[in-house]
Amino acid sequence: MxxxxxxxxxxxxxxxxxxxxxxxxxxxxxxxxxxxxxxxxxxIDKYPSIVQVDSFGPNSGTWSQSCGANILNAYYVLSAAHCFAGRTYDPSLRRIRAGTSYRNTGGIISYVLREHNHPSYGKRGFDGDITVVRLHNALVYSPVVQRGxxxxxxxxxxxxxxxxxxxxxxxxxxxxxxxxxxxxxxxxxxxxxxxxxxxxxxxxxxxxxxxxxxxxxxxxxxxxxxxxxxxxxxxxxxxxxxxxxxxxxxxxxxxxxxxxxxxxxxxxxxxxx
Structure with missing residues (x-):
């Protein structure tokens, strides 16, 4: 819900x-x-619904925070479509990190299963730059992991x-x-x-x-x-x-x-x- x-x-x-x-x-x-x-x-205690979006660099072989997102429920987060699009984009190259104040460290990890970019995205500049992202594993709620x-x-x-x-x-x-x-x-x-x-x-x-x-x-x-x-x-x-x-x-x-x-x-x- x-x-x-x-x-x-x-x-x-x-x-x-x-x-x-x-x-x-x-x-x-x-x-x-x-x-x-x-x-x-x-x-993160002040903003427990914000999460990091990590991208995997095939050349570097490492994960690094590249965008933000917002918890909708245990399986879905809300973000910008341009963070989940592009010529080299693949959902296997994205994951989210929840429940930490610090970039690239701490918290809990869930990998991206698929993105649902809004159908209007890409047709008129940045109009419709919004996506609902399905995670592989459910987030476990805590004081620092909460839906927005x-x-x-x-x-x-x-x-x-x-x-x-x-x-x-x-x-x-x-x-x-x-x-x-x-x-x-x-x-x-x-x-x-x-x-x-x-x-x-x-x-x-x-x-x-x-x-x-x-x-x-x-x-x-x-x-x-x-x-x-x-x-x-x-x-x-x-x-x-x-x-x-x-x-x-x-x-x-x-x-x-x-x-x-x-x-x-x-x-x-x-x-x-």
Whole structure:
């Protein structure tokens, strides 16, 4: 069974707007360090539904974390389709590591049986960049291995709301991957504005209605980065997005993009059975 939840505001709209404005002012005035990018060290206890996706390198003969994913139930995880696709992709070259704060060490391992990439993936840029992955062996739940909660079908996250990335990705553009789990708070950015920005690229970037744009617009410094793909975008404790793509990392002009989960929630629930 997949756990879905509707988004409910716990404050009146006017009060929420005041709080968001206060949070944004604080974020914009803060110095931005170069981490997840712009985040802090955290532990798996805080995010027990996040897992590492390991890829096997035939040339090196070793496994190494390459993406993130999110536990849906004991046999299925949710990730980005581009982590389970490509010319040389084979499911035997992927596995997941759950229940550890540290990259490439600890936790429990389960190998990938097959992926269910969304049928729309690859037809319009990164639209539909989402996959439900079946594991060979059931995960054993523990305090650090728990299923996540995904947003209800067609749920909407308002602009300017704070959301959180977590992952083991690069801590700067082109930098090193993080040896320990990190998280970072960013803000939802108006999709139409984001789409206009990406259309100025050559070739233009395609931002669709099935994506969430988030970052610190015209400030930069906070974002997911390479190695975070497939990991979660949280609103509270609800998974609302899957890290997908962007133009660089923590770019002030071009915020990062996640696949919005809400357009696919019913498909996810029907697939992960």
């Amino acid at each position: 997949i756990e879905l939840r509707k988004i409910a505001q716990d404050c009146p709209e006017q009060d929420c707007s005041r709080q968001v404005a206060k949070d944004l002012r604080a974020a914009f005035s803060a110095s931005i360090p170069g981490r997840i990018v712009g985040g802090e060290l955290t532990t 909660t995904i947003i209800y079908q067609d749920g909407v996250i308002p602009d300017y709301m704070p959301v959180v990335h977590a992952g083991w990705g690069r801590t700067t553009q082109g930098g090193l991957l993080s040896p320990q789990l990190r998280d970072v708070v960013i803000y939802v950015i108006n999709r139409e504005l984001c789409a206009e920005r990406y259309l100025t690229l050559n070739p233009p970037g395609i931002v669709t209605e099935n994506m969430i744009c988030a970052g610190l617009l015209d400030i930069g410094g906070r974002d997911a980065c390479q190695g975070d793909s497939g990991g979660p975008l949280y609103y509270g404790n609800i998974i609302v997005g899957i890290v997908s793509w962007g133009h660089g990392c923590a770019n002030e002009t071009f915020p990062g993009l996640s696949t919005a989960v809400a357009p696919y929630s019913d498909w996810i629930a029907a697939t992960a059975v």
